[in-house]
Amino acid sequence: MKLLLAVIDGCKPSMLERAVQRGEAPVIEAVLERGSFVPELCAAFPSVTPVCATSIATGVLQDRHRIAAMNWWSRAEGRYVEYGSSFKAARKLGIARQLTDTVYNLNGVHLDPDTPTVYESLDDAGVRTAGTTYLVYRGRHEHQISRETALTRLAGTLFRRSVMGPRELFYADIFASRETGCRSQLGLPGIRDQHSGCVASWLAARDLYDFLLLSLPDNDTWSHKNGPHAQPTSIAAADRQLARVADAVGGVERLLDTHAVIICADHSHAAVERRLELRPAFEDWAVVGPGASAVEEAEIAICPNQRAAMIYVLGDTDRAAAVPRIVATAQDVAGVDVLAWMQDGRGVVRAPGRGELRFAPGGDLRDARGNAWSVDGDLGALSAATGDGTFDSPDYPDALRRVWAALTCATAGDVLLSAGPGYEFPDFGGADHVGGGSHGSLHRSDSLGALAYCGVQPPPGRGPGAWSITDVAPMVRAHFGAD
Template identity: 55%
Template sequence: MPKKLVLAVIDAMKPAMLERAIATGRAPTLQLLIERGQYTDECVAAFPSVTPVCAASIATGTGPSEHEIPAMNWWHRGEDRYVEYGTSFGASRAFGIRQSLTDTIYNMNLEHLSRDVKTVFEHLDDADIRTAGTTYLMYRGRHRHEPSVSTALSRLAHTAFGLPTWGPKELFYADMFASRKTSCRSQLGLPGVRDQHSGCVSEFMVQQDLFDFLLLSLPDNDTHSHKYGPFAQVDSIAAADKQIARVMDAAGGPDRFLEDHAVIVCSDHSQSKVEGEIDLFRAFDGFGLRAAQRPREDDEIAVCPNSRAAQVYVLDRDRRRQLIPRIERTLLALEGVDLTMRMGDHPDGEAIVRGERSRGVKELRFAPRGELSDARGERWSVEGDLDLLGLKVEDDQIRSATYPDALSRVWSALRCHTTGEVLASARPGYEFLDWGGAHHVGGGSHGSLHANDSNAVLIWTGTGPEKASKEQWALRDITPMALQHFGVSAG
């Protein structure tokens, strides 16, 4: 029987800040795991590098073209409405708090996440492996859970929603779902309390021997970094480290814990400093822009800011050929926009990337066929300005340090059927204002294709292959690693 496996996700942990936390003695547990296992500081995120997209890639081992979660804020063509997963309180309020919470808690898993892919919980549930999860955006599993009514806050949530869901065998989601009674409380997922709640219920599950696989979600680092900036992460990484130590101590300390448990620790993306905002709503004022809740007959486009990325959807399908070039020009004229991306008209499919550079607008076209091989072994044909994506070609190998795994990530984002017609990525230092007018200027954010946002942490101990087995690691490698640990087929 393989060891039990804990997958700990520390939201937005920046590799450089993990290394600083270790160097200053603030993250001894993570240091121990690195010393006893494998570590890479270049585990590439999905694009857009926002939490729902990346969480879906971690939980399914696929990119957005397969899992179909396109963004934090997106346009639902089938339901003719915006979906908002909680970019900010103001953005949720713009679309209705109840609808935003319903989309985030229920619809993301039960409606929006593709039924054509399995989550790690579903794979393991089907193999009769005991699964467990703490509050994490992607929790879909094979076990039905009724809402909790054990506390005043959970009863309030039950009154507002009161719907069952499907998750791992043991599910502890804020105070809304609790498969067993514990003394652990999350104040309905209040930032600053979430890591402690995850540590508390995980400690309980270790003591009671309730799982073979546990997803331990530690999201408070992201909130701290948004507010204080990515270079203030040492404190929040130290807090996450204490919760991992707490789980280990429940088994008698790190040595005894690691005798029976393998551990994977990852971040879902990184963060970068924000110094300026980009106002898409003002930029597209001359278009027929669909408002948050007031449809009009002359609506032409839907605009979806996603922190340091954005998407624009064409609603007037008859004017698609006219609108897309206008959308591209409008985006590229904005200070702070780095790149635009869209599919071209090539019959076999072709992606087009454009960016404003010192000598005007540059263009790159590529498709997944050709003679060039990327760091993950995928093959591409590429023509145009390679510098646009920092691409270097040597001996039929194509690489970019500035935009890691760029071709594969852009292609998957554009081929996602729920994505917009035109995608945008911000320059370092800029963020798109959300639907509530909120931004993180003076703090940190993420979402772009740039390495600043995209290089995440991956640590594994007691499981998995050698680091050198892959030139480029990615979030979509994590579920396959977990399945292989238990000898479960991904088919």
């Protein structure tokens, strides 16, 4: 049986349920009728798309895949890496650089070469793979730049190198393994879902895949602008692209007879009401640009990631002395909810007004996924409770595992920040989503996305509170016997 993995970017479980109840998502409804619904699929932290998309594609968190954030500081190159927070941020850091990082470097340089993607695993197993525009596309098949239209030939002046992807790769209009007649206007928001649906239905009608990743990112753009409670409209639009695939194979029932289906979010969305400005609080520090100190003179780098942020200690600055000063400064900024850093081989989590908690893998406590931890300090830092040998933090789901992976990621900052409900860090271009929705934090409001599946088996032991986006790739691999 084939497998269709549809990733609806930022899909909030309650909003998916509302779209189904209204009769606006009939394909998703059919999947739910045949299969299962998980309303608490936990994202990575920071719960931003590059980190989460990579975790879906690999089945691991960033301590292994190394994609630390949407915006991070490359110690190796001495520069900011930016995967597309906004057009304003891209202009500030350099549009060509931002596009090169997103299109080429994320897959070809930054993603750990020893961590296989689901495409690579399935390609190695002889499965016919296919994918529409998704941040993580690395596979075993080489693809040249498309020359299909005048627009793509113009884009070819910047994008000149081939890439390795699934057998059938369609990435905006830049890479297209076949001439389908589908156009994305180089990945224009609002057009991306339609392009994915066009390509997927074309492939389905011609039986050109066994595994297809159908990327549906426009729900995220819509939610950023209109807020999470506007999602039923964009979820219904995503469902229409699923319907195109179903129509190409003979209808919804035929689709579900011939395909296992996984529909998942990479994260969720929370309403944003206020900006959370970090730079003014660090005016006494030498902060590396843009528009600030040169690399040679800088003490720290500040990387905003929507509802999360990372601060790096740079150069010859004494980390042991700098980290406590950074924490003391950041914890007094209104809207900072949780701070995390490493100290003496242990993770430290501090929540202003709620206390400080220290933790490390191994110990007497088990989380919902069965991982063992040693914990001491104030459980209130994560609004947590212990009992019968378990650690539970409902407001900060899978907190210990997520924070540990973030802190031990080789490319992560020295101090990580999570914004409180209603707050967002503006990006380098000054853009924010006040009045709309955003994500990135450790909090459940933007960490718990939707999952629906049928025709495929879940990993063992995945009850309430135990589901993670890292479970998706193992489900796909197991379906094809590639695990």
